Amino acid sequence: NVRNLVIPSYPERHTSDFTWIREEILDAASDESVSNNGNNVYVSRANAIERQVLNEDEVMDVLSEFGFSRYLLENRSVAENARLFAEADVVVGPHGAGLTDIIFAGDCTLLELFGEKVKEPYELLAETLGIEYEPIYCTAEAADIVVDTDKLEKRVSRLVE
Numbered sequence: 001n002v003r004n005l006v007i008p009s010y011p012e013r014h015t016s017d018f019t020w021i022r023e024e025i026l027d028a029a030s031d032e033s034v035s036n037n038g039n040n041v042y043v044s045r046a047n048a049i050e051r052q053v054l055n056e057d058e059v060m061d062v063l064s065e066f067g068f069s070r071y072l073l074e075n076r077s078v079a080e081n082a083r084l085f086a087e088a089d090v091v092v093g094p095h096g097a098g099l100t101d102i103i104f105a106g107d108c109t110l111l112e113l114f115g116e117k118v119k120e121p122y123e124l125l126a127e128t129l130g131i132e133y134e135p136i137y138c139t140a141e142a143a144d145i146v147v148d149t150d151k152l153e154k155r156v157s158r159l160v161e
Contacts, residue, residue: 013128018103026086026104029079040068040160041084043093047072050143051094051115062153063092066160073098090159092152094145095119105131109159113147116140134159 042063045052053059060070068090073081085091085104093099094113099122102110109132112122118135126133136155138145 013124015129018129022082022086022104025078025082029083039087039089040066041088041091041093042068042070043091043096043098044070044072045094045096045098047074048096051096052144053094053113053138054141054144054146055149058149059147059152062149063156065153066090066156068092068156073101090156092156095122100125102126102129102131105129108132109134111136111152111155111159113138113145115143115145 040063042060044056046056056070060068063070071081071084076084081101082104085101085108086106088105088108090109090111091099091102091105092111092113094115095117099110099112102108102122102125110122110126111134113136115138118137123133123135125131134155136147136152138147
């Protein structure tokens with residue numbers, strides 16, 4: 001039993017809600033020298049407890065043909081990740097917290113890899129930010145995933161051309 005129950009409304013998100021943090025971090029990051037290998041980013045969860053891509057080497061064989069580089073975001077600074085995403089053309093990665101950095105992206109496409117559990121926060125965030133979004137449904141193996149590399153190759157080739 002409660003005397004008073006307060007339920008706040010869930011406000012609709014707008015691009016301007018994220019503009020301030022994007023500008024603050026990118027302005028601070030502009031002083032740092034960051035070398036990126038390309039404008040296509042693969043977000044790895046190799047060190048994560050779950051939602052790892054079990055065939056990540058095969059995925060990288062496909063993605064490297066399109067100029068992708070693999071990043072373990074937890075090994076980088078916020079400024080480095082902000083600049084990486086700001087310069088990205090295409091970001092591919094399994095569902096997870098690393099995809100939050102799309103708030104720093106400009107004109108970019110996000111390909112989110114899903115296993116058994118499909119959740120929408122990054123699709124909604126991409127929509128709010130005006131970023132093109134595409135899900136890729138993968139084979140689940142427990143809490144991890146196996147990516148169909150043929151499907152991935154077709155999808156990525158269409159996006160980078």
